[in-house]
Amino acid sequence: MSQDNQTLKQRREKAESLEAAGTNLYSNNFKPANTVQELLPKGEFLEAQETEPRTNSYSVAGRIMAMRKFGKAAFCQLSDQTGHIQIYLKKDKLGDQAFEAFKKWDIGDIVGIIGTLFKTKVGELSIAATETTLISKSLRPLPEKWHGLTDVETRYRQRYVDLIVTPESRETFKKRVEIIKLIREYLSSKDFMEVETPMMQPVPGGATAKPFKTHHNALDMELYLRIAPELYLKRLLVGGFERVFEINRNFRNEGLSTRHNPEFTMLEFYQAYATYEDLIDLTEEMISSICQKVNGTMNISYQGTEVNLSPPWKRLSMDQALIEVAGIDEAILHDDQKVMALAKEKGIQLDKLAGSGKAKTELFELLVEEKLIDPTFITSYPTEVSPLARRNDEDPTVTDRFELFITGRELANAFSELNDPRDQLQRFEKQIADRGDDEEIHPELDSDYIRALEYGMPSAAGEGIGIDRLVMLLTDAPSIRDVILFPHLKPEN
RNA sequence: GGGUCGUUAACUCAGCUGGUAGAGUAUCUGACUUUUAAUCAGAGAGUCGCGCGUUCGAGCCGCGCACGACCCA
Structure with missing residues (x-):
């Protein structure tokens, strides 16, 4: 039945190995306290490379839309319904076990993040993760990041992907x-x-x-x-x-x-x-x-x-x-026969019972x-x-x-x-x-x-x-x- | 209903006059603790929409069908 391509197979295997290591692939116990939209203004007061002065902790949930991985750290783009924000995951901060699990995350996974706000050296507001939760493992790859989905048929048939x-x-x-x-x-x-x-x-x-x-x-x-x-x-x-x-x-x-x-x-x-x-x-x-x-x-x-x-x-x-x-002569409009004749002249086919009212409406639609x-x-x-x-x-x-x-x-x-x-x-x-x-x-x-x-x-x-x-x-x-x-x-x- | 165009890797697209199927992204392996389309090295991945025909040989030519886009009725 299944026409498994390589990518789908790899994703399934990855999911299974996570599961074998004790991760719940579809956990239902993460409740985000914040939306991305709420967090964005909180960053306005931060300088680049500055961590939020109060050691506030925030939690957001959303879909991973992009990942830039390093050996012992990574940046992810996280999107929720209100917007997107960058997540910074660092092995030191997250712990070995959580970081190992993170390595098996994919673009498209839905995750929950708890962490603190900071700005990177180029000034992008980010969350430094202290805790991570996998909420839903994605088994299918998303469309390519530059062009997105351009095929209108797929956009209509798979609106969920389009959205x-x-x-x-x-x-x-x-x-x-x-x-x-x-x-x-x-x-x-x-x-x-x-x-x-x-x-x-x-x-x-x-x-x-x-x-x-x-x-x-x-x-x-x-x-x-x-x-x-x-x-x-x-x-x-x-x-x-x-x-x-x-x-x-x-x-x-x-x-x-x-x-x-x-x-x-x-x-x-x-x-x-x-x-x-x-x-x-x-x-x-x-x-x-x-x-x-x-x-x-x-x-x-x-x-x-x-x-x-x-x-x-x-x-x-x-x-x-x-x-x-339409530039029709007013005199024609007052003469039912002439209206019918004009309609015929313009190639409008009227059925037997149609009168000048129908003819006028057709002329209107046409002209x-x-x-x-x-x-x-x-x-x-x-x-x-x-x-x-x-x-x-x-x-x-x-x-x-x-x-x-x-x-x-x-x-x-x-x-x-x-x-x-x-x-x-x-x-x-x-x-x-x-x-x-x-x-x-x-x-x-x-x-x-x-x-x-x-x-x-x-x-x-x-x-x-x-x-x-x-x-x-x-x-x-x-x-x-x-x-x-x-x-x-x-x-x- | 008619005409034109399209359908090639998960996505976006190349593919010459008919001669063993290509790129980027994504994926996998390795390196990398502040990246912004990260970078570097390597690898795997295809029912070329479906069917029939022409041909020594078809992604490419012909016919039919399916789906879509645009135009016309």
Whole structure:
């Protein structure tokens, strides 16, 4: 079975000889009293070659990332979650037995160190070890110290190794955590309450996408992993929770790309008695302030493109965008036939049931989207492509909806919610009729949702923000796989 | 789904016109008690992604497949 290479064999033998000499390879009795981060400031007062005046003893634990051995002494680079510090091990100070055991340590081992602080003659803060504990013996060699791990496939498949050796990767995921924490804080400060709604739904709704199907044995029923939480969050508006949000996974049974993972994290929030215009203000403030906190600036660079997130952000209706950005003649946009003809001319294939609203949206995706670099809210989406959004009071062919684009990518989608159960029922029925022969999409009508609306849902506005894409933007990550700890990949073999 | 590129030691990469597989790091042995990519001397380490074909001979040429990256749909 095992295709032992030489290095693995040597490491195992070394581990066994340590064990034979009485060392516990995986001891669980070392509790570090200090983090590396705590120790660093304590060195500021030390001169080079000076030992800390008070004979304080500190203890840290971490992984050995580099070793420079001498005959009877050695330097190690020790990393814990907070940083790295140099360890000095000297035979005199450590004792013969401990030093012999140390000689069998490897790069990659996790160890505990107790010792005193001092600065070397070139002024590097170090711990002179007085006691050592092996906490976990590493049986596999780490990637090379200069280049680290550059093969992206290995970085995704073995994220644990990537996190050990790629500081940028650690930073990205710490930033991700920070961004999500700040979103929670922001929404909480605006009196939104965080809720959890079903990940497994009998009818997958709230978006148009192919769901993953699963089966509940005891109930003997089909269930679907949710493609969106929308319809459940709006049920909560019916229930009287006026400001709700959820940050959680959505699942879509579709292709993988640098922008799509089958499971991805979505923020959705709903605010009663608000309109999509209120959410424009909220979105602008929330994202720009998070960027300022996380990156210290609102002028960021994404994959070499400068992006300015300082509010106010640009707002354009879809028609305006088609005129101003794509250079389409305004007269064409007022004539459904001409819009359809233009779409065809641009090589867009529309199916039989598609109208001018669909054609406009396709033209927008083709000609405008990628040009929206700085944040831009696009409003007045055609009703035809917005099955859950409220119609505009003046112009029922469009909805009170916006999408937010940054660096040419859709980052958020929001609208004033449709709360008329009669209109909603009609749109569901049309949606089901339009799904064509693709039964994977929207297998049935969510009649309970209609029933909920019939009890009366307050006027409201709601929004979804793709968290992975937001993190990509704020961490300058080229692929969604760089911001998801364990992205989906095809099996190795 | 289509196109381009990639896959060689644990890691990062070379490999000429087809002629017995190379380096650095890591590892092992020896020397070395303040190094910073430590240094010095020596050694071991390979299913060249997988399969088939062409050839006296394939890491290299051809076909197919797998995985990945980028572009397109």
